[in-house]
Amino acid sequence: MKHLIFHTAGESHGPQLTGFLQGLPAGLSIDFERIDAALAERQKGFGRGGRMKIEHDRCQVTSGVRHGVTLGSPIAFVIENRDWENWRSVMSVQAEKPAPASDRERQMSAPRTVPRPGHADLAGALKYDFEDLRNVLERASARETAARVAAGAVAGVFLSQFGVETACHVVRIGGAVAPDKALTVAEIRMATADSDVRCADPAAAVAMHDEIRAAAAAGDTLGGIVEVVASGVVAGLGDHIQWDTKLDGRLAQALMSVPSVKAVEIGDGFGQAARRGSTVHDEIHYDFARTQTGSRFYRKTNRAGGLEGGLTNGMDIVVRAAAKPISTLNKPLASVDIHTKEAQSAFVERSDVCSVPAAAVVCEAMVLLVLADAYLGAFGGGAMNDVLERFHAYAARLDRFGR
Numbered sequence: 108m109k110h111l112i113f114h115t116a117g118e119s120h121g122p123q124l125t126g127f128l129q130g131l132p133a134g135l136s137i138d139f140e141r142i143d144a145a146l147a148e149r150q151k152g153f154g155r156g157g158r159m160k161i162e163h164d165r166c167q168v169t170s171g172v173r174h175g176v177t178l179g180s181p182i183a184f185v186i187e188n189r190d191w192e193n194w195r196s197v198m199s200v201q202a203e204k205p206a207p208a209s210d211r212e213r214q215m216s217a218p219r220t221v222p223r224p225g226h227a228d229l230a231g232a233l234k235y236d237f238e239d240l241r242n243v244l245e246r247a248s249a250r251e252t253a254a255r256v257a258a259g260a261v262a263g264v265f266l267s268q269f270g271v272e273t274a275c276h277v278v279r280i281g282g283a284v285a286p287d288k289a290l291t292v293a294e295i296r297m298a299t300a301d302s303d304v305r306c307a308d309p310a311a312a313v314a315m316h317d318e319i320r321a322a323a324a325a326g327d328t329l330g331g332i333v334e335v336v337a338s339g340v341v342a343g344l345g346d347h348i349q350w351d352t353k354l355d356g357r358l359a360q361a362l363m364s365v366p367s368v369k370a371v372e373i374g375d376g377f378g379q380a381a382r383r384g385s386t387v388h389d390e391i392h393y394d395f396a397r398t399q400t401g402s403r404f405y406r407k408t409n410r411a412g413g414l415e416g417g418l419t420n421g422m423d424i425v426v427r428a429a430a431k432p433i434s435t436l437n438k439p440l441a442s443v444d445i446h447t448k449e450a451q452s453a454f455v456e457r458s459d460v461c462s463v464p465a466a467a468v469v470c471e472a473m474v475l476l477v478l479a480d481a482y483l484g485a486f487g488g489g490a491m492n493d494v495l496e497r498f499h500a501y502a503a504r505l506d507r508f509g510r
């Protein structure tokens with residue numbers, strides 16, 4: 108991201124996660140409840156591990172905002188680890204670490220030496236010359252994604268000024284698949300509000316529960332596919348002129364960075380490869396009387412997922428991400444002790460059976476961050492009013508074009 112700088116710091120069991128967000132204009136009212144609500148969404152989900160019960164994440168903004176309004180200066184925020192009391196010794200930053208507070212903490216202090224297949228454990232230890240895999244896994248853990256969700260919520264507040272709204276849902280967990288149906292943001296929000304697997308189709312949600320229960324009983328794990336939809340995105344964001352400014356590429360990178368995501372699809376994506384062009388591309392029509400969406404150029408289909416040639420085309424953005432099954436299995440996979448080189452079962456760190464519903468929330472946050480960056484690139488300025496003025500001037504120009 109070029110215009111919105113976003114980084115995180117923090118270990119999974121350290122005292123806190125820290126987020127840093129720079130590039131938003133001054134004068135944006137921050138909705139703190141929206142941030143905590145997004146964090147709560149990430150923690151929900153059938154098939155999550157015990158940690159979700161203790162976390163109850165809250166985001167505390169520590170700079171860049173005064174009296175509820177952004178200052179244009181870097182926004183820093185922290186999300187405390189509610190379980191820190193039990194990890195003070197294991198994760199102490201001081202050379203003189205406190206004595207373990209419990210037998211459990213004493214156990215957790217023992218070096219982890221048997222890497223889990225599917226995690227950064229072994230490659231990270233090789234790269235950083237670590238003798239304790241905890242030095243890798245604490246940062247590689249998806250706990251970090253809580254900071255992404257908080258930052259994504261801030262980006263969402265910014266984007267709502269331009270009428271952009273997003274939603275996410277789960278379309279597959281293991282063998283349970285929701286019917287392939289184009290859903291609007293409003294439909295997704297309504298249909299998933301009470302679903303603990305974040306699925307818009309009730310029958311598929313039941314099948315997803317069954318899949319998760321069966322995998323858990325077998326000491327196994329599951330992955331799946333999530334979809335994020337963004338509506339109200341203006342045409343012309345991104346670019347067709349350079350590889351690294353194409354918005355589809357930037358979305359793919361951002362989604363691919365979500366832990367467990369192994370494939371990204373825009374619009375009909377992989378399915379398009381098997382069909383003829385006549386059944387893939389979204390034909391362009393024009394209606395001199397404005398259509399419902401307010402655009403006179405319109406399409407009857409959105410197989411491109413709102414992106415053509417690296418640019419938004421004014422249709423909903425539709426992206427999907429495929430998450431692999433959780434790598435920590437209660438019935439552990441074969442591995443090797445990094446010290447003794449003896450064959451051993453991979454160690455088991457407290458873990459989810461399926462985190463696909465949470466991954467959907469994280470993917471939505473990444474889409475929000477990329478879109479906020481694109482809006483800042485197109486219309487950015489120091490003050491929110493200036494940004495809006497530039498946006499409205501652009502929208503007026505599109506109208507003169509005949510949008």
Ligand SMILES: Cc1cc2nc3c(=O)[nH]c(=O)nc-3n(C[C@H](O)[C@H](O)[C@H](O)COP(=O)(O)O)c2cc1C
Pocket residue numbers: 156225226227247248249252365366367368431433434435457458459462465466469
């Ligand atoms: C929200 C979320 C929660 C996750 N929870 C776990 C977990 O409890 N246990 C686990 O082994 N992996 C979990 N993962 C996946 C791992 O973090 C990920 O597979 C691992 O870091 C390796 O990275 P990679 O899959 O991107 O290659 C989770 C992922 C997400 C997005």
